Amino acid sequence: MMRTRPLKVALLGCGVVGSEVARIMTTHADDLAARIGAPVELAGVAVRRPDKVRAGVPAELITTDATALVKRGDIDVVVEVIGGVEPARTLIKTAFEHGASVVSANKALLAQDGAGLYAAAEEHGKDLYYEAAVAGAIPLIRPLRESLAGDKINRVMGIVNGTTNFILDKMDTTGAGYQEALDEATALGYAEADPTADVEGYDAAAKAAILAGIAFHTRVRLDDVYREGMTEVTAADFASAKRMGCTIKLLAICERAADGESVTARVHPAMIPLSHPLASVREAYNAVFVEAEAAGRLMFYGPGAGGSPTASAVLGDLVAVCRNRLNEATGPGESAYTQLPVSSMGEVVTRYHISLDVADKPGVLAQVATVFAEHGVSIDTVRQTGKDGEASLVVVTHRAPDAALSGTVEALRKLDTVRGVASIMRVEGE
Incomplete structure (x- = not known):
């Protein structure tokens, strides 16, 4: 049995992604309703420039007052695609306070204050979904x-x-x-x-x-x-x-x-x-x-970006959140029970490719190898080419801590025979 009262959706932002979300909600309305178990209705669209023509979005839905839109009280789901930290954070928390769940594509905000958003969602018993925040259309x-x-x-x-x-x-x-x-x-x-x-x-x-x-x-x-x-x-x-x-x-x-x-x-x-x-x-x-x-x-x-791929991820979340809404349930919230510390880059262990510009004369390779040994960085391969007194020396290391590599590079720069460190690049995936 399909519920007849539509679930109302407020859209914050109607740019490349937002306009595509609105288009799909309109053109696929019947399919979305069948998958959710109730119609979904675009109840309002908050934008910065109301005079801009937005194909497929009725003019009466456009507003510049995003705060009033999320405070309406009859909104079931707020879709936030405006990006940035503020006013997005305040609008999302206001949406929770006034009874709406949230679908967001806002990677910057989630990376900076995901814990705060999760806490607000949990406090008010609402969903926070954000598939579109990472890797566009890819289910991840x-x-x-x-x-x-x-x-x-x-x-x-x-x-x-x-x-x-x-x-x-x-x-x-x-x-x-x-x-x-x-x-x-x-x-x-x-x-x-x-x-x-x-x-x-x-x-x-x-x-x-x-x-x-x-x-x-x-x-x-x-x-x-x-x-x-x-x-x-x-x-x-x-x-x-x-x-x-x-x-x-x-x-x-x-x-x-x-x-x-x-x-x-x-x-x-x-x-x-x-x-x-x-x-x-x-x-x-x-x-x-x-x-x-x-x-x-x-x-x-x-595809990891673009209007249509990102909108696909947003709509997938919208369907899930709407289903939860009908069932008076919520999906997974924050899982941070391990409370593991985040180590510094200096503790990361990996391999390195270092390219040096050096003097082309006897003993240079021995000096360079000594510096690596003194800092506990083992050399895997060395390739040297030279001409007219100048040479290029490429060293590939075994796995070593990043801090040890940084110390090695600083010491190499002090050698009279090293003209410069041309590049340093990590080697991964082996």
């Missing part, structure tokens, strides 16, 4: 929160930003420089006019915080995530990667320590073997590799 949050809830996840590693993957893919496959690849990404609409959030890793770091919190049942905030951008990656780095049978990706990596007593979360460019599933992720696609004790290795792959 729900599998981590629900399907793998009985398993122990040890590692989550992935490509969670389509813009950076497009840029690095073009540099790899066409030989383009960073700026040339960025210009192409901008022209195609993959990169914003100001691409800082993407290329400097801020977007991926927010997503890493969310993924780590869910995977390890502990609170991880944006400030806990180590971050490096990919603007310094060069054609020479790709040439070195190819010689090692690798490519370069900007990775979000969340790990449980070997002793299980702490976790780490980081974002940085890394070389990964061509045999690794993430190496074949091309263009603006996303993919996340999950390692769990019982399930083993799983990979989630698909």
Whole structure:
């Protein structure tokens, strides 16, 4: 039996994602009603610019007063796609206070204050769903929160930003420089006019915080995530990667320590073997590799951004929240029972690729090897090329703590025979 009174939905934001959510709610209304067990009705749309034409959205639903919309009292679900920390946080908490559950795509807010939002939702007995906050249309949050809830996840590693993957893919496959690849990404609409959030890793770091919190049942905030951008990656780095049978990706990596007593979360460019599933992720696609004790290795792959893919994730959450509403139930809330500390980047253990510009004369390699040995970093391979008194020395290490590597690099810079440290890149996925 279908309930006749519609569930009312308030939409905060009607940009690329919001307008697509409104369109799908309208064009697929009958299907959504059948899947939910009740009609869903778009009851109001809060925007900043009310004069902008929004195809398919009735003018009478448009308002600039988002606070009044979420305070109405007859709203069942608030869909928040405006982004940013404020006023989104205040609006979401106000929605809970006035009886609405919330579907959000706001990675920045969740990474900064997910605990506060969860607490507000629990206090008022409402749902907080956010599948669209990470990896667009890829079903990822729900599998981590629900399907793998009985398993122990040890590692989550992935490509969670389509813009950076497009840029690095073009540099790899066409030989383009960073700026040339960025210009192409901008022209195609993959990169914003100001691409800082993407290329400097801020977007991926927010997503890493969310993924780590869910995977390890502990609170991880944006400030806990180590971050490096990919603007310094060069054609020479790709040439070195190819010689090692690798490519370069900007990775979000969340790990449980070997002793299980702490976790780490980081974002940085890394070389990964061509045999690794993430190496074949091309263009603006996303993919996340999950390692769990019982399930083993799983990979989630698909379009990670854009209006339609993100709207798909939002609508999936909307259906789930509406079903809960009809059943007078709520879905999973925050799971942070482990309260594991987040370790610093210095404690992360991995391999490194270091490229040095050195003097081409006897004894240089011995000096460099001594520095590595003094800092407890074992060398795996060395490649040296030289001409006219100058040389390039590429060292690939065995696994070592990041702090030991940092100390090694500082010592190398002080050697008279080292002209400069051309690049340092981690090697992952082996």
